[in-house]
Amino acid sequence: MRILHILNHTNRLNGHVHAAVDLACAQSKLGHAVCVASGGGDFDALLHRNNVETVVINHHRKPVNLLKSSFALRSHVAAWKADIVHAHMMTSAVLAWPICKFAGIPLITTVHNEFEKSAILMGLGTRVIAVSGAVGASMRKRGIPASKLRVVLNGTIGSMRFEDRNRVPVALHAPSILYVGGLHPRKGLPDLFKAFDIAYAQHPEARLYVVGEGPFRKAYEEMVGQMDCATAVSFLGAKEDPFAWMAGADIFVLPSHADPAPLVLSEAREARCAVIGTSVDGIPQLLEAGAAGILVPPEDPGALAAVLCDLLDSPARIEEWKDKSQLRIEHLTIDRVARETMDVYGAALSPMSKTAAAAA
Known part of the structure:
Protein backbone atom coordinates (compact mmCIF):
# COMPACT_ATOMS: atom_id res chain seq x y z
CA MET A 1 0.00 0.00 0.00
CA ARG A 2 1.19 3.55 -0.73
CA ILE A 3 0.65 5.76 2.31
CA LEU A 4 1.10 9.54 2.45
CA HIS A 5 1.22 11.10 5.93
CA ILE A 6 0.67 14.86 6.26
CA LEU A 7 1.64 16.90 9.30
CA ASN A 8 2.80 20.42 10.03
CA HIS A 9 6.48 19.59 10.74
CA THR A 10 8.77 16.79 11.96
CA ASN A 11 10.46 18.50 14.91
CA ARG A 12 11.15 16.81 18.24
CA LEU A 13 9.27 17.42 21.49
CA ASN A 14 5.83 17.37 19.85
CA GLY A 15 3.65 14.38 20.74
CA HIS A 16 1.70 14.25 17.47
CA VAL A 17 4.96 14.36 15.51
CA HIS A 18 6.43 11.50 17.55
CA ALA A 19 3.30 9.42 16.98
CA ALA A 20 3.24 10.11 13.22
CA VAL A 21 6.96 9.42 12.76
CA ASP A 22 6.73 6.19 14.76
CA LEU A 23 3.78 5.05 12.65
CA ALA A 24 5.42 5.91 9.32
CA CYS A 25 8.59 3.98 10.21
CA ALA A 26 6.60 0.98 11.46
CA GLN A 27 4.49 0.90 8.29
CA SER A 28 7.63 1.00 6.16
CA LYS A 29 9.02 -1.90 8.20
CA LEU A 30 5.83 -3.84 7.36
CA GLY A 31 6.69 -3.45 3.67
CA HIS A 32 4.50 -0.51 2.65
CA ALA A 33 5.64 2.50 0.59
CA VAL A 34 5.44 5.50 2.91
CA CYS A 35 5.97 9.24 2.45
CA VAL A 36 5.71 12.13 4.93
CA ALA A 37 4.65 15.55 3.63
CA SER A 38 5.44 18.30 6.13
CA GLY A 39 7.36 21.49 6.74
CA GLY A 40 10.38 19.32 7.57
CA GLY A 41 12.37 19.09 10.77
CA ASP A 42 14.51 17.03 13.12
CA PHE A 43 13.18 13.58 12.22
CA ASP A 44 13.67 13.74 8.44
CA ALA A 45 17.02 11.93 8.63
CA LEU A 46 15.45 9.16 10.75
CA LEU A 47 12.61 8.80 8.26
CA HIS A 48 15.07 8.46 5.37
CA ARG A 49 17.06 5.80 7.24
CA ASN A 50 13.84 3.83 7.56
CA ASN A 51 12.99 4.09 3.85
CA VAL A 52 10.31 6.74 4.36
CA GLU A 53 10.30 9.44 1.70
CA THR A 54 9.76 13.09 2.62
CA VAL A 55 8.43 16.06 0.72
CA VAL A 56 8.18 19.67 1.92
CA ILE A 57 4.66 21.09 2.21
CA ASN A 58 4.60 24.41 4.06
CA HIS A 59 1.85 24.58 6.71
CA HIS A 60 2.13 28.25 7.70
CA ARG A 61 -1.43 29.53 8.11
CA LYS A 62 -1.34 32.45 5.68
CA PRO A 63 -3.87 32.47 2.82
CA VAL A 64 -1.35 32.82 -0.01
CA ASN A 65 0.93 30.18 1.48
CA LEU A 66 -1.91 27.71 2.05
CA LEU A 67 -3.06 28.17 -1.55
CA LYS A 68 0.44 27.37 -2.80
CA SER A 69 0.69 24.42 -0.44
CA SER A 70 -2.65 23.09 -1.67
CA PHE A 71 -1.44 23.07 -5.28
CA ALA A 72 1.88 21.48 -4.25
CA LEU A 73 0.13 18.78 -2.23
CA ARG A 74 -2.32 18.03 -5.03
CA SER A 75 0.56 17.55 -7.45
CA HIS A 76 2.43 15.29 -5.05
CA VAL A 77 -0.62 13.12 -4.26
CA ALA A 78 -1.13 12.56 -7.98
CA ALA A 79 2.53 12.02 -8.85
CA TRP A 80 3.22 9.73 -5.90
CA LYS A 81 0.02 7.73 -6.56
CA ALA A 82 -1.04 7.55 -2.92
CA ASP A 83 -3.61 4.91 -1.95
CA ILE A 84 -4.23 6.50 1.45
CA VAL A 85 -3.68 10.03 2.76
CA HIS A 86 -3.33 10.29 6.54
CA ALA A 87 -3.58 13.78 8.11
CA HIS A 88 -2.38 14.34 11.67
CA MET A 89 -3.33 17.95 12.39
CA MET A 90 -6.17 20.33 11.55
CA THR A 91 -4.33 22.29 8.84
CA SER A 92 -3.21 19.04 7.22
CA ALA A 93 -6.78 17.74 7.16
CA VAL A 94 -8.15 20.95 5.65
CA LEU A 95 -5.46 20.94 2.95
CA ALA A 96 -5.97 17.28 2.11
CA TRP A 97 -9.77 17.02 2.16
CA PRO A 98 -10.63 18.62 -1.23
CA ILE A 99 -7.65 16.91 -2.87
CA CYS A 100 -8.74 13.48 -1.63
CA LYS A 101 -12.36 14.16 -2.59
CA PHE A 102 -11.34 15.12 -6.13
CA ALA A 103 -8.96 12.15 -6.48
CA GLY A 104 -11.26 9.60 -4.85
CA ILE A 105 -8.64 8.69 -2.24
CA PRO A 106 -9.62 7.90 1.37
CA LEU A 107 -8.54 10.54 3.87
CA ILE A 108 -7.69 9.22 7.33
CA THR A 109 -7.39 11.72 10.17
CA THR A 110 -5.99 11.15 13.66
CA VAL A 111 -7.27 13.22 16.57
CA HIS A 112 -4.16 13.85 18.67
CA ASN A 113 -5.26 17.03 20.46
CA GLU A 114 -8.96 16.53 21.15
CA PHE A 115 -8.99 19.38 23.71
CA GLU A 116 -8.60 21.93 20.89
CA LYS A 117 -11.87 23.31 19.48
CA SER A 118 -10.52 22.90 15.94
CA ALA A 119 -10.33 19.12 16.47
CA ILE A 120 -13.86 18.91 15.09
CA LEU A 121 -12.34 19.51 11.65
CA MET A 122 -10.71 16.10 11.84
CA GLY A 123 -14.20 14.81 11.09
CA LEU A 124 -13.44 15.59 7.44
CA GLY A 125 -11.75 12.20 7.23
CA THR A 126 -13.25 9.14 5.60
CA ARG A 127 -12.23 7.45 8.85
CA VAL A 128 -11.26 9.27 12.05
CA ILE A 129 -8.78 7.63 14.40
CA ALA A 130 -9.10 8.49 18.09
CA VAL A 131 -5.93 7.88 20.11
CA SER A 132 -7.92 6.61 23.11
CA GLY A 133 -11.43 5.49 23.95
CA ALA A 134 -12.03 8.75 25.82
CA VAL A 135 -11.12 10.75 22.72
CA GLY A 136 -13.49 8.63 20.65
CA ALA A 137 -16.34 9.28 23.10
CA SER A 138 -15.61 13.01 23.07
CA MET A 139 -15.61 13.16 19.28
CA ARG A 140 -18.94 11.31 19.13
CA LYS A 141 -20.41 13.92 21.48
CA ARG A 142 -19.12 16.60 19.11
CA GLY A 143 -21.02 15.11 16.21
CA ILE A 144 -18.56 12.74 14.50
CA PRO A 145 -20.56 9.64 13.44
CA ALA A 146 -19.63 6.43 15.23
CA SER A 147 -19.43 4.77 11.80
CA LYS A 148 -16.41 6.95 10.99
CA LEU A 149 -14.59 6.59 14.30
CA ARG A 150 -11.99 3.98 15.16
CA VAL A 151 -9.91 3.84 18.35
CA VAL A 152 -6.21 3.03 18.04
CA LEU A 153 -4.57 3.52 21.42
CA ASN A 154 -1.15 5.17 21.35
CA GLY A 155 1.96 3.11 22.01
CA THR A 156 5.71 3.70 21.66
CA ILE A 157 7.53 0.48 22.56
CA GLY A 158 9.73 -0.61 19.67
CA SER A 159 9.75 2.84 18.05
CA MET A 160 12.61 3.48 15.62
CA ARG A 161 13.13 6.82 17.38
CA PHE A 162 14.64 4.77 20.19
CA GLU A 163 16.74 2.26 18.25
CA ASP A 164 20.01 3.72 19.61
CA ARG A 165 18.70 4.98 22.95
CA ASN A 166 20.82 4.95 26.07
CA ARG A 167 19.16 2.59 28.53
CA VAL A 168 21.66 3.17 31.34
CA PRO A 169 19.70 4.78 34.19
CA VAL A 170 20.67 8.27 35.28
CA ALA A 171 21.68 8.24 38.95
CA LEU A 172 18.97 10.17 40.79
CA HIS A 173 18.75 10.87 44.52
CA ALA A 174 16.42 8.27 46.02
CA PRO A 175 13.56 8.23 46.58
CA THR A 333 4.02 -1.48 21.07
CA ILE A 334 4.22 0.60 17.91
CA ASP A 335 3.85 -2.63 15.91
CA ARG A 336 0.34 -3.07 17.36
CA VAL A 337 -0.47 0.58 16.55
CA ALA A 338 0.72 0.13 12.95
CA ARG A 339 -1.27 -3.07 12.37
CA GLU A 340 -4.47 -1.63 13.83
CA THR A 341 -4.01 1.48 11.69
CA MET A 342 -3.61 -0.67 8.59
CA ASP A 343 -6.94 -2.29 9.47
CA VAL A 344 -8.52 1.18 9.47
CA TYR A 345 -7.03 1.88 6.04
CA GLY A 346 -8.39 -1.39 4.67
CA ALA A 347 -11.90 -0.55 5.89
CA ALA A 348 -11.72 2.91 4.30
CA LEU A 349 -10.68 1.69 0.88
CA SER A 350 -13.33 0.66 -1.62
CA PRO A 351 -14.08 -3.06 -1.28
CA MET A 352 -13.74 -3.29 -5.08
CA SER A 353 -10.24 -1.83 -5.21
CA LYS A 354 -7.22 -4.05 -5.77
CA THR A 355 -5.43 -2.27 -2.94
CA ALA A 356 -8.22 -3.16 -0.51
CA ALA A 357 -8.03 -6.78 -1.60
CA ALA A 358 -4.26 -6.79 -1.12
CA ALA A 359 -4.60 -5.19 2.31
CA ALA A 360 -7.14 -7.84 3.31
Whole structure:
Protein backbone atom coordinates (compact mmCIF):
# COMPACT_ATOMS: atom_id res chain seq x y z
CA MET A 1 0.00 0.00 0.00
CA ARG A 2 1.19 3.55 -0.73
CA ILE A 3 0.65 5.76 2.31
CA LEU A 4 1.10 9.54 2.45
CA HIS A 5 1.22 11.10 5.93
CA ILE A 6 0.67 14.86 6.26
CA LEU A 7 1.64 16.90 9.30
CA ASN A 8 2.80 20.42 10.03
CA HIS A 9 6.48 19.59 10.74
CA THR A 10 8.77 16.79 11.96
CA ASN A 11 10.46 18.50 14.91
CA ARG A 12 11.15 16.81 18.24
CA LEU A 13 9.27 17.42 21.49
CA ASN A 14 5.83 17.37 19.85
CA GLY A 15 3.65 14.38 20.74
CA HIS A 16 1.70 14.25 17.47
CA VAL A 17 4.96 14.36 15.51
CA HIS A 18 6.43 11.50 17.55
CA ALA A 19 3.30 9.42 16.98
CA ALA A 20 3.24 10.11 13.22
CA VAL A 21 6.96 9.42 12.76
CA ASP A 22 6.73 6.19 14.76
CA LEU A 23 3.78 5.05 12.65
CA ALA A 24 5.42 5.91 9.32
CA CYS A 25 8.59 3.98 10.21
CA ALA A 26 6.60 0.98 11.46
CA GLN A 27 4.49 0.90 8.29
CA SER A 28 7.63 1.00 6.16
CA LYS A 29 9.02 -1.90 8.20
CA LEU A 30 5.83 -3.84 7.36
CA GLY A 31 6.69 -3.45 3.67
CA HIS A 32 4.50 -0.51 2.65
CA ALA A 33 5.64 2.50 0.59
CA VAL A 34 5.44 5.50 2.91
CA CYS A 35 5.97 9.24 2.45
CA VAL A 36 5.71 12.13 4.93
CA ALA A 37 4.65 15.55 3.63
CA SER A 38 5.44 18.30 6.13
CA GLY A 39 7.36 21.49 6.74
CA GLY A 40 10.38 19.32 7.57
CA GLY A 41 12.37 19.09 10.77
CA ASP A 42 14.51 17.03 13.12
CA PHE A 43 13.18 13.58 12.22
CA ASP A 44 13.67 13.74 8.44
CA ALA A 45 17.02 11.93 8.63
CA LEU A 46 15.45 9.16 10.75
CA LEU A 47 12.61 8.80 8.26
CA HIS A 48 15.07 8.46 5.37
CA ARG A 49 17.06 5.80 7.24
CA ASN A 50 13.84 3.83 7.56
CA ASN A 51 12.99 4.09 3.85
CA VAL A 52 10.31 6.74 4.36
CA GLU A 53 10.30 9.44 1.70
CA THR A 54 9.76 13.09 2.62
CA VAL A 55 8.43 16.06 0.72
CA VAL A 56 8.18 19.67 1.92
CA ILE A 57 4.66 21.09 2.21
CA ASN A 58 4.60 24.41 4.06
CA HIS A 59 1.85 24.58 6.71
CA HIS A 60 2.13 28.25 7.70
CA ARG A 61 -1.43 29.53 8.11
CA LYS A 62 -1.34 32.45 5.68
CA PRO A 63 -3.87 32.47 2.82
CA VAL A 64 -1.35 32.82 -0.01
CA ASN A 65 0.93 30.18 1.48
CA LEU A 66 -1.91 27.71 2.05
CA LEU A 67 -3.06 28.17 -1.55
CA LYS A 68 0.44 27.37 -2.80
CA SER A 69 0.69 24.42 -0.44
CA SER A 70 -2.65 23.09 -1.67
CA PHE A 71 -1.44 23.07 -5.28
CA ALA A 72 1.88 21.48 -4.25
CA LEU A 73 0.13 18.78 -2.23
CA ARG A 74 -2.32 18.03 -5.03
CA SER A 75 0.56 17.55 -7.45
CA HIS A 76 2.43 15.29 -5.05
CA VAL A 77 -0.62 13.12 -4.26
CA ALA A 78 -1.13 12.56 -7.98
CA ALA A 79 2.53 12.02 -8.85
CA TRP A 80 3.22 9.73 -5.90
CA LYS A 81 0.02 7.73 -6.56
CA ALA A 82 -1.04 7.55 -2.92
CA ASP A 83 -3.61 4.91 -1.95
CA ILE A 84 -4.23 6.50 1.45
CA VAL A 85 -3.68 10.03 2.76
CA HIS A 86 -3.33 10.29 6.54
CA ALA A 87 -3.58 13.78 8.11
CA HIS A 88 -2.38 14.34 11.67
CA MET A 89 -3.33 17.95 12.39
CA MET A 90 -6.17 20.33 11.55
CA THR A 91 -4.33 22.29 8.84
CA SER A 92 -3.21 19.04 7.22
CA ALA A 93 -6.78 17.74 7.16
CA VAL A 94 -8.15 20.95 5.65
CA LEU A 95 -5.46 20.94 2.95
CA ALA A 96 -5.97 17.28 2.11
CA TRP A 97 -9.77 17.02 2.16
CA PRO A 98 -10.63 18.62 -1.23
CA ILE A 99 -7.65 16.91 -2.87
CA CYS A 100 -8.74 13.48 -1.63
CA LYS A 101 -12.36 14.16 -2.59
CA PHE A 102 -11.34 15.12 -6.13
CA ALA A 103 -8.96 12.15 -6.48
CA GLY A 104 -11.26 9.60 -4.85
CA ILE A 105 -8.64 8.69 -2.24
CA PRO A 106 -9.62 7.90 1.37
CA LEU A 107 -8.54 10.54 3.87
CA ILE A 108 -7.69 9.22 7.33
CA THR A 109 -7.39 11.72 10.17
CA THR A 110 -5.99 11.15 13.66
CA VAL A 111 -7.27 13.22 16.57
CA HIS A 112 -4.16 13.85 18.67
CA ASN A 113 -5.26 17.03 20.46
CA GLU A 114 -8.96 16.53 21.15
CA PHE A 115 -8.99 19.38 23.71
CA GLU A 116 -8.60 21.93 20.89
CA LYS A 117 -11.87 23.31 19.48
CA SER A 118 -10.52 22.90 15.94
CA ALA A 119 -10.33 19.12 16.47
CA ILE A 120 -13.86 18.91 15.09
CA LEU A 121 -12.34 19.51 11.65
CA MET A 122 -10.71 16.10 11.84
CA GLY A 123 -14.20 14.81 11.09
CA LEU A 124 -13.44 15.59 7.44
CA GLY A 125 -11.75 12.20 7.23
CA THR A 126 -13.25 9.14 5.60
CA ARG A 127 -12.23 7.45 8.85
CA VAL A 128 -11.26 9.27 12.05
CA ILE A 129 -8.78 7.63 14.40
CA ALA A 130 -9.10 8.49 18.09
CA VAL A 131 -5.93 7.88 20.11
CA SER A 132 -7.92 6.61 23.11
CA GLY A 133 -11.43 5.49 23.95
CA ALA A 134 -12.03 8.75 25.82
CA VAL A 135 -11.12 10.75 22.72
CA GLY A 136 -13.49 8.63 20.65
CA ALA A 137 -16.34 9.28 23.10
CA SER A 138 -15.61 13.01 23.07
CA MET A 139 -15.61 13.16 19.28
CA ARG A 140 -18.94 11.31 19.13
CA LYS A 141 -20.41 13.92 21.48
CA ARG A 142 -19.12 16.60 19.11
CA GLY A 143 -21.02 15.11 16.21
CA ILE A 144 -18.56 12.74 14.50
CA PRO A 145 -20.56 9.64 13.44
CA ALA A 146 -19.63 6.43 15.23
CA SER A 147 -19.43 4.77 11.80
CA LYS A 148 -16.41 6.95 10.99
CA LEU A 149 -14.59 6.59 14.30
CA ARG A 150 -11.99 3.98 15.16
CA VAL A 151 -9.91 3.84 18.35
CA VAL A 152 -6.21 3.03 18.04
CA LEU A 153 -4.57 3.52 21.42
CA ASN A 154 -1.15 5.17 21.35
CA GLY A 155 1.96 3.11 22.01
CA THR A 156 5.71 3.70 21.66
CA ILE A 157 7.53 0.48 22.56
CA GLY A 158 9.73 -0.61 19.67
CA SER A 159 9.75 2.84 18.05
CA MET A 160 12.61 3.48 15.62
CA ARG A 161 13.13 6.82 17.38
CA PHE A 162 14.64 4.77 20.19
CA GLU A 163 16.74 2.26 18.25
CA ASP A 164 20.01 3.72 19.61
CA ARG A 165 18.70 4.98 22.95
CA ASN A 166 20.82 4.95 26.07
CA ARG A 167 19.16 2.59 28.53
CA VAL A 168 21.66 3.17 31.34
CA PRO A 169 19.70 4.78 34.19
CA VAL A 170 20.67 8.27 35.28
CA ALA A 171 21.68 8.24 38.95
CA LEU A 172 18.97 10.17 40.79
CA HIS A 173 18.75 10.87 44.52
CA ALA A 174 16.42 8.27 46.02
CA PRO A 175 13.56 8.23 46.58
CA SER A 176 13.07 10.06 43.30
CA ILE A 177 9.91 11.44 41.74
CA LEU A 178 9.96 12.38 38.06
CA TYR A 179 7.79 14.41 35.70
CA VAL A 180 8.45 14.50 31.95
CA GLY A 181 6.45 16.76 29.64
CA GLY A 182 5.66 20.30 28.61
CA LEU A 183 5.68 23.12 31.14
CA HIS A 184 2.24 24.60 30.62
CA PRO A 185 -1.06 24.66 32.58
CA ARG A 186 -2.75 21.69 30.86
CA LYS A 187 -0.19 19.37 32.42
CA GLY A 188 -1.16 20.34 36.00
CA LEU A 189 2.35 20.97 37.33
CA PRO A 190 1.25 23.38 40.09
CA ASP A 191 -0.77 20.47 41.55
CA LEU A 192 2.37 18.32 41.58
CA PHE A 193 4.43 21.05 43.25
CA LYS A 194 1.83 21.54 45.98
CA ALA A 195 1.52 17.80 46.49
CA PHE A 196 5.28 17.34 46.67
CA ASP A 197 5.57 20.18 49.18
CA ILE A 198 3.11 18.32 51.44
CA ALA A 199 4.92 14.99 50.97
CA TYR A 200 8.33 16.59 51.49
CA ALA A 201 7.32 17.72 54.98
CA GLN A 202 6.99 14.03 55.91
CA HIS A 203 9.78 12.74 53.65
CA PRO A 204 12.58 15.35 53.41
CA GLU A 205 14.81 12.77 51.75
CA ALA A 206 12.58 12.74 48.63
CA ARG A 207 13.53 14.59 45.48
CA LEU A 208 11.44 15.83 42.53
CA TYR A 209 12.93 16.10 39.03
CA VAL A 210 11.18 18.02 36.26
CA VAL A 211 12.23 17.20 32.68
CA GLY A 212 10.80 19.44 29.98
CA GLU A 213 10.50 22.97 28.68
CA GLY A 214 7.69 25.40 28.09
CA PRO A 215 6.52 28.99 28.39
CA PHE A 216 5.72 28.62 32.10
CA ARG A 217 9.12 27.39 33.27
CA LYS A 218 10.12 30.68 34.90
CA ALA A 219 6.74 31.01 36.63
CA TYR A 220 6.97 27.44 37.92
CA GLU A 221 10.52 27.95 39.17
CA GLU A 222 9.39 31.08 41.02
CA MET A 223 6.41 29.21 42.48
CA VAL A 224 8.60 26.37 43.75
CA GLY A 225 11.12 28.88 45.06
CA GLN A 226 8.53 30.07 47.60
CA MET A 227 7.91 26.54 48.93
CA ASP A 228 9.63 24.63 51.72
CA CYS A 229 10.59 21.94 49.21
CA ALA A 230 12.48 24.37 46.93
CA THR A 231 15.92 22.82 47.43
CA ALA A 232 14.55 19.35 46.67
CA VAL A 233 13.15 20.23 43.23
CA SER A 234 15.34 20.23 40.10
CA PHE A 235 14.29 21.69 36.73
CA LEU A 236 16.40 19.80 34.19
CA GLY A 237 15.09 21.25 30.93
CA ALA A 238 14.19 19.27 27.83
CA LYS A 239 15.96 16.01 27.00
CA GLU A 240 16.14 14.53 23.51
CA ASP A 241 15.29 11.13 24.98
CA PRO A 242 14.30 11.20 28.67
CA PHE A 243 14.22 7.40 29.01
CA ALA A 244 17.46 7.26 31.03
CA TRP A 245 15.90 9.61 33.60
CA MET A 246 12.76 7.45 33.70
CA ALA A 247 14.89 4.34 34.15
CA GLY A 248 16.60 6.01 37.11
CA ALA A 249 13.39 7.23 38.77
CA ASP A 250 11.34 5.49 41.43
CA ILE A 251 8.00 7.22 40.83
CA PHE A 252 6.69 8.85 37.65
CA VAL A 253 3.87 11.39 38.00
CA LEU A 254 1.66 12.82 35.25
CA PRO A 255 -0.76 15.33 36.91
CA SER A 256 -2.54 16.41 33.72
CA HIS A 257 -5.84 18.28 33.58
CA ALA A 258 -6.35 17.13 29.95
CA ASP A 259 -4.33 14.54 28.02
CA PRO A 260 -5.84 12.54 25.12
CA ALA A 261 -3.33 9.64 25.21
CA PRO A 262 0.11 10.77 26.42
CA LEU A 263 2.97 8.82 24.84
CA VAL A 264 5.10 9.47 27.92
CA LEU A 265 3.08 6.93 29.94
CA SER A 266 4.04 4.17 27.53
CA GLU A 267 7.69 5.15 27.99
CA ALA A 268 7.42 5.44 31.79
CA ARG A 269 5.89 1.96 31.98
CA GLU A 270 8.57 0.56 29.67
CA ALA A 271 11.17 2.09 32.04
CA ARG A 272 9.47 0.23 34.92
CA CYS A 273 8.50 3.25 37.01
CA ALA A 274 5.80 3.19 39.65
CA VAL A 275 3.32 5.42 37.81
CA ILE A 276 0.79 7.93 39.12
CA GLY A 277 -1.59 9.62 36.67
CA THR A 278 -4.77 11.64 36.83
CA SER A 279 -8.07 10.04 35.89
CA VAL A 280 -8.63 12.20 32.79
CA ASP A 281 -9.02 11.44 29.07
CA GLY A 282 -6.82 8.56 27.87
CA ILE A 283 -4.68 8.22 31.00
CA PRO A 284 -6.84 5.52 32.67
CA GLN A 285 -6.78 3.41 29.49
CA LEU A 286 -2.98 3.68 29.27
CA LEU A 287 -2.76 2.60 32.92
CA GLU A 288 -5.14 -0.35 32.51
CA ALA A 289 -7.89 1.41 34.52
CA GLY A 290 -5.59 1.69 37.53
CA ALA A 291 -4.15 -1.84 37.42
CA ALA A 292 -0.80 -0.70 35.90
CA GLY A 293 -0.59 2.67 37.63
CA ILE A 294 -2.26 4.63 40.40
CA LEU A 295 -5.05 6.99 39.35
CA VAL A 296 -5.82 10.18 41.28
CA PRO A 297 -8.43 12.90 40.68
CA PRO A 298 -7.22 15.85 38.59
CA GLU A 299 -6.63 19.24 40.23
CA ASP A 300 -6.46 17.64 43.69
CA PRO A 301 -2.99 18.17 45.23
CA GLY A 302 -4.16 16.67 48.55
CA ALA A 303 -5.11 13.36 46.94
CA LEU A 304 -1.85 13.27 44.99
CA ALA A 305 0.13 14.04 48.16
CA ALA A 306 -1.59 11.18 49.98
CA VAL A 307 -0.57 8.71 47.26
CA LEU A 308 3.00 10.04 47.20
CA CYS A 309 3.27 9.68 50.98
CA ASP A 310 1.85 6.16 50.83
CA LEU A 311 4.54 5.14 48.35
CA LEU A 312 7.34 7.00 50.10
CA ASP A 313 6.38 5.33 53.38
CA SER A 314 7.21 1.92 51.92
CA PRO A 315 9.97 1.07 49.40
CA ALA A 316 8.25 -2.31 49.02
CA ARG A 317 5.09 -0.54 47.87
CA ILE A 318 7.08 1.33 45.22
CA GLU A 319 8.51 -1.99 43.99
CA GLU A 320 5.01 -3.46 43.91
CA TRP A 321 3.81 -0.70 41.58
CA LYS A 322 6.94 -0.99 39.45
CA ASP A 323 6.00 -4.62 38.88
CA LYS A 324 2.39 -3.67 38.16
CA SER A 325 3.55 -1.21 35.48
CA GLN A 326 4.46 -4.25 33.34
CA LEU A 327 0.88 -5.53 33.15
CA ARG A 328 -0.04 -6.00 29.46
CA ILE A 329 2.97 -3.89 28.51
CA GLU A 330 3.03 -5.66 25.13
CA HIS A 331 -0.16 -3.80 24.20
CA LEU A 332 1.82 -0.54 24.04
CA THR A 333 4.02 -1.48 21.07
CA ILE A 334 4.22 0.60 17.91
CA ASP A 335 3.85 -2.63 15.91
CA ARG A 336 0.34 -3.07 17.36
CA VAL A 337 -0.47 0.58 16.55
CA ALA A 338 0.72 0.13 12.95
CA ARG A 339 -1.27 -3.07 12.37
CA GLU A 340 -4.47 -1.63 13.83
CA THR A 341 -4.01 1.48 11.69
CA MET A 342 -3.61 -0.67 8.59
CA ASP A 343 -6.94 -2.29 9.47
CA VAL A 344 -8.52 1.18 9.47
CA TYR A 345 -7.03 1.88 6.04
CA GLY A 346 -8.39 -1.39 4.67
CA ALA A 347 -11.90 -0.55 5.89
CA ALA A 348 -11.72 2.91 4.30
CA LEU A 349 -10.68 1.69 0.88
CA SER A 350 -13.33 0.66 -1.62
CA PRO A 351 -14.08 -3.06 -1.28
CA MET A 352 -13.74 -3.29 -5.08
CA SER A 353 -10.24 -1.83 -5.21
CA LYS A 354 -7.22 -4.05 -5.77
CA THR A 355 -5.43 -2.27 -2.94
CA ALA A 356 -8.22 -3.16 -0.51
CA ALA A 357 -8.03 -6.78 -1.60
CA ALA A 358 -4.26 -6.79 -1.12
CA ALA A 359 -4.60 -5.19 2.31
CA ALA A 360 -7.14 -7.84 3.31
